[in-house]
Amino acid sequence: MAYTFQFGQAFIHLPYLLGGALLSLEIAFIAFWGGTVLGLFGAYTLVYGSRLLRSIVQGYVTFFTNTPAVVQIFFLFYALPEAGIMLSSFTAVTLGLVLNSAAYLADIQRAGFLSVRQTELDAAETLGMSRLQMLRYVIVPHIARTIYPPLSSFFIWLVLGSSIGALYGVEELTGRALNIATSNLRTIEIFLVVGGIYIVMTLAASLSLGLVGRHVFRVRGGLLR
Amino acid sequence: MPHLAIDGLNASYKNLKVLHDICLDVERSEVVSLIGPSGSGKSTLLRTLVGVNKPTSGKVTLAQRTLDYSSASSLKQARDSMAIVFQQYNLFQNMTVIGNVTIAPLKIKKWQRAEVEEHAHSLLQKVGLGHKLKAYPDELSGGQQQRVAIARALALKPQLLLLDEITSALDPELVGEVLDIIRGLARDGMTMLIVSHEMGFVREVSSRVVMMDQGRIVEIGTPQQIFDAPKETRTRDFTARVLSH
Numbered sequence: 001m002a003y004t005f006q007f008g009q010a011f012i013h014l015p016y017l018l019g020g021a022l023l024s025l026e027i028a029f030i031a032f033w034g035g036t037v038l039g040l041f042g043a044y045t046l047v048y049g050s051r052l053l054r055s056i057v058q059g060y061v062t063f064f065t066n067t068p069a070v071v072q073i074f075f076l077f078y079a080l081p082e083a084g085i086m087l088s089s090f091t092a093v094t095l096g097l098v099l100n101s102a103a104y105l106a107d108i109q110r111a112g113f114l115s116v117r118q119t120e121l122d123a124a125e126t127l128g129m130s131r132l133q134m135l136r137y138v139i140v141p142h143i144a145r146t147i148y149p150p151l152s153s154f155f156i157w158l159v160l161g162s163s164i165g166a167l168y169g170v171e172e173l174t175g176r177a178l179n180i181a182t183s184n185l186r187t188i189e190i191f192l193v194v195g196g197i198y199i200v201m202t203l204a205a206s207l208s209l210g211l212v213g214r215h216v217f218r219v220r221g222g223l224l225r
Numbered sequence: 226m227p228h229l230a231i232d233g234l235n236a237s238y239k240n241l242k243v244l245h246d247i248c249l250d251v252e253r254s255e256v257v258s259l260i261g262p263s264g265s266g267k268s269t270l271l272r273t274l275v276g277v278n279k280p281t282s283g284k285v286t287l288a289q290r291t292l293d294y295s296s297a298s299s300l301k302q303a304r305d306s307m308a309i310v311f312q313q314y315n316l317f318q319n320m321t322v323i324g325n326v327t328i329a330p331l332k333i334k335k336w337q338r339a340e341v342e343e344h345a346h347s348l349l350q351k352v353g354l355g356h357k358l359k360a361y362p363d364e365l366s367g368g369q370q371q372r373v374a375i376a377r378a379l380a381l382k383p384q385l386l387l388l389d390e391i392t393s394a395l396d397p398e399l400v401g402e403v404l405d406i407i408r409g410l411a412r413d414g415m416t417m418l419i420v421s422h423e424m425g426f427v428r429e430v431s432s433r434v435v436m437m438d439q440g441r442i443v444e445i446g447t448p449q450q451i452f453d454a455p456k457e458t459r460t461r462d463f464t465a466r467v468l469s470h
């Protein structure tokens with residue numbers, strides 16, 4: 001018996017699904033900025049910190065980049081309540097992704113710090129720049145430009161990675177898709193539509209990130225060549 | 226009084242004493258070249274003059290002003306009057322050509338934008354890059370980058386220009402275009418202290434040549450004296466070695 005597609009069954013749920021997509025973006029956004037800020041401190045410590053602080057941060061990075069995010073969130077969600085700390089599923093998932101991203105983003109930003117060339121700093125110094133002027137005109141722009149492409153890819157990875165929330169009952173895009181599919185059983189249609197929404201989100205994100213990168217940071221590549 | 230007077234300058238890296246009692250006078254509009262084997266302290270001398278390395282003792286006077294290397298603020302004054310171009314390309318990668326040339330006069334000196342830009346344009350014209358104002362360093366050849374670096378150094382209207390092997394990292398076919406710029410500057414009367422391995426060029430452009438070895442000045446003379454009739458054995462050995470290449 002041939003399968004008859006009934007996309008109508010999926011499309012009537014579009015507003016509900018788009019609401020989930022918004023939540024997915026929200027999770028990705030919080031995880032990204034939380035991870036970036038934490039990761040910045042981590043990166044600074046990895047490059048300039050004392051030996052002790054360095055090994056603590058390095059341990060953190062090693063742990064979080066070598067265990068699955070699912071397991072980390074599982075721990076926050078099921079183990080912490082044993083210690084009296086109750087987290088909602090949204091908080092557990094978002095916090096887990098923040099902690100996980102911080103590890104990856106510390107590594108990325110560390111590479112940015114290391115990429116500043118001593119020769120440029122020498123030039124800045126002999127032109128008479130103060131420490132602060134060097135930071136503002138040479139170091140920060142250089143780091144921003146160097147790490148922009150990996151940061152963009154990481155954000156896109158997070159948009160997709162937020163679907164991990166479905167495992168814990170967070171009603172982001174994938175979670176909502178599962179809700180509908182279990183009630184109307186049009187699983188194929190629902191997930192084709194959901195796949196389409198993910199594609200639109202990531203394309204929109206890479207296009208806009210690419211445009212910003214190209215015009216602000218002179219980064220080439222990605223979707224825009 | 227000479228334009229630049231270096232008197233008893235000493236410098237070290239940690240415990241390694243690298244410059245011993247350097248004394249050298251340079252007149253206004255004079256071009257003096259430093260030659261000598263690798264590791265003899267030529268770069269260190271230039272880097273110490275601009276204060277990237279701190280001298281351990283000695284006195285430097287430029288345009289009647291004694292330079293004070295003791296603090297960051299006094300260093301700034303010293304750097305007001307001299308500029309250096311290094312061997313490695315070191316333009317700011319995140320700025321355009323015109324941005325590289327104008328940043329110091331605009332942001333450090335806070336000079337008038339209109340004047341700064343006009344001056345920068347004429348400098349870039351002079352180094353043959355008037356058509357590359359909006360290009361970024363990574364879009365330029367090594368020779369072009371070094372020419373921008375020269376323009377950037379000149380933008381602060383230095384009284385003394387220090388050049389440390391600025392053609393050594395270039396492909397051979399690009400060396401000429403950079404040397405031409407230096408010849409032009411020499412003709413215009415820029416006072417320069419040059420480290421170079423291009424002996425033909427050194428001979429042609431220098432009023433005097435300084436031979437260095439092991440952190441000491443071995444001999445100072447006109448190019449003819451140094452290359453054709455050196456007094457010191459070390460000078461004779463060195464020039465014989467480099468000229469035979």
Ligand SMILES: Nc1ncnc2c1ncn2[C@@H]1O[C@H](COP(=O)(O)OP(=O)(O)O)[C@@H](O)[C@H]1O
Pocket residue numbers: 238241243261262263264265266267268269270
């Ligand atoms: N950053 C540094 N740290 C320690 N020693 C250095 C450093 N730079 C140069 N030296 C040493 O100082 C001496 C002079 O070097 P340099 O001034 O670079 O010579 P040149 O430019 O004539 O080749 C050499 O013995 C070199 O090994």
Ligand SMILES: [Mg+2]
Pocket residue numbers: 267268269390
């Ligand atoms: Mg050298």
